[in-house]
Amino acid sequence: MTSADAPRLDGQEKSAYWAAGFVVLLAALCGLFYYKWGGAIRTVSGVRALGRWSGTAEGLTTGGVLRESLFYLRRIWIALVYGLLIGAAVRAFVSPRRVAALLSWGGPVRRQLTAGLAGTPLMLCSCCITPIFQSVYERGARLGSALAVMLASPGLNPAALLLTAILFPPTLAIGRFVAAIIAVFGLAPLIERTVGQGLVTDGRFGAVTDDAAPRNARDVAVRFARALGHLTLQTVPLIVAGVLLSSVILPTAVKLSSGATVLAVTLIAAVAVLVALPTFFEIPLGMLFLGLGAPGAAAAILVAGPLVNLPSLLILARETRPRVAIAVALGVWVLAVAAGLVAA
Numbered sequence: 042m043t044s045a046d047a048p049r050l051d052g053q054e055k056s057a058y059w060a061a062g063f064v065v066l067l068a069a070l071c072g073l074f075y076y077k078w079g080g081a082i083r084t085v086s087g088v089r090a091l092g093r094w095s096g097t098a099e100g101l102t103t104g105g106v107l108r109e110s111l112f113y114l115r116r117i118w119i120a121l122v123y124g125l126l127i128g129a130a131v132r133a134f135v136s137p138r139r140v141a142a143l144l145s146w147g148g149p150v151r152r153q154l155t156a157g158l159a160g161t162p163l164m165l166c167s168c169c170i171t172p173i174f175q176s177v178y179e180r181g182a183r184l185g186s187a188l189a190v191m192l193a194s195p196g197l198n199p200a201a202l203l204l205t206a207i208l209f210p211p212t213l214a215i216g217r218f219v220a221a222i223i224a225v226f227g228l229a230p231l232i233e234r235t236v237g238q239g240l241v242t243d244g245r246f247g248a249v250t251d252d253a254a255p256r257n258a259r260d261v262a263v264r265f266a267r268a269l270g271h272l273t274l275q276t277v278p279l280i281v282a283g284v285l286l287s288s289v290i291l292p293t294a295v296k297l298s299s300g301a302t303v304l305a306v307t308l309i310a311a312v313a314v315l316v317a318l319p320t321f322f323e324i325p326l327g328m329l330f331l332g333l334g335a336p337g338a339a340a341a342i343l344v345a346g347p348l349v350n351l352p353s354l355l356i357l358a359r360e361t362r363p364r365v366a367i368a369v370a371l372g373v374w375v376l377a378v379a380a381g382l383v384a385a
Contacts, residue, residue, distance in 0.1 A: 056367040061261050062134025071128040076119060077164040077320075081200035084321065085207075094208055098325040101291055101318070112156045114281070116319035120169040121280070127163075127186035128172030129269035137181035144177060144186035149230055156186040157225045160193030162194070163343075164201075166320045167353040168280045169196040174353075175360055182363065184240050187226050187231035189371055194322070195347040196221035205343060209331070213340050216380035220344040228372040236368045240361055276356055280317075283352025287316040290351075306337040313345035314374050315354075323347050339385030343375035 100112035170191050178187035206214040323346035330339040358366035
């Protein structure tokens with residue numbers, strides 16, 4: 042090999058190690074799609090065959106804080122692992138320039154559409170999408186785009202929207218869909234332009250923006266392990282703490298559904314913003330409120346329940362600013378109240 046050939050060979054080796062990182066990301070995505078889409082198809086098929094929802098939300102509303110928290114964590118842990126793996130692969134192997142090219146460059150319409158379309162097929166709940174939100178935000182995505190990914194994954198979950206259309210009156214199904222669209226494509230960029238103005242990731246995360254190629258197979262493994270460990274330590278404790286706190290709040294929601302319509306809707310919407318719900322668990326809660334003669338409360342839980350929760354808001358506050366998390370919570374609350382009052 043001549044000296045002239047050395048740079049070309051070195052470039053080939055670097056490309057091979059970057060390709061190995063891409064394979065890790067692709068494998069995690071394929072595993073997530075198999076798990077989430079397979080489960081969603083089975084759930085929708087079962088509902089269509091029975092003509093009703095066969096499960097309940099009692100595990101989240103009865104049994105005490107510890108039991109409810111464990112029930113929730115048992116339901117989401119596989120999806121959370123996939124979220125951590127995907128987030129770690131993005132953090133370790135996707136360069137900031139590529140993240141910026143996908144989610145930060147171009148006009149606002151293009152950015153939000155791309156981010157919304159990227160988040161929707163993941164179908165992760167509000168907790169499980171947070172490692173991916175953190176990774177794409179730290180790797181150079183604009184705040185509005187990162188928020189769109191975070192809100193679209195639970196809010197525009199195709200299976201959840203289809204189940205809502207099958208099981209609920211059209212007013213509730215349409216209200217949920219419209220509110221989710223507004224959250225992803227309206228609220229997210231509004232937050233960026235107002236309370237999130239001036240937030241940048243460049244220079245904040247030092248080593249995270251290191252774009253040096255892996256030098257060998259060991260470097261690939263070490264980069265991924267470090268990224269996975271970082272995300273786990275950054276997100277899992279806040280998720281567990283948020284789940285414990287939300288388990289204190291959720292059992293009171295059924296009691297709040299009675300009384301004056303406007304007051305009940307506003308209170309249920311506030312509870313729904315905070316409580317942690319596994320994927321699809323807004324469905325039995327909404328059906329419970331509907332059975333109690335509170336369609337407004339049902340609409341509020343269908344809108345706000347999936348979009349955000351206390352764990353995701355805690356992580357958002359740490360990654361950005363507390364006022365950003367407060368603004369997102371208030372925005373989702375307003376959308377849920379509006380949908381509830383229309384449906385009441």
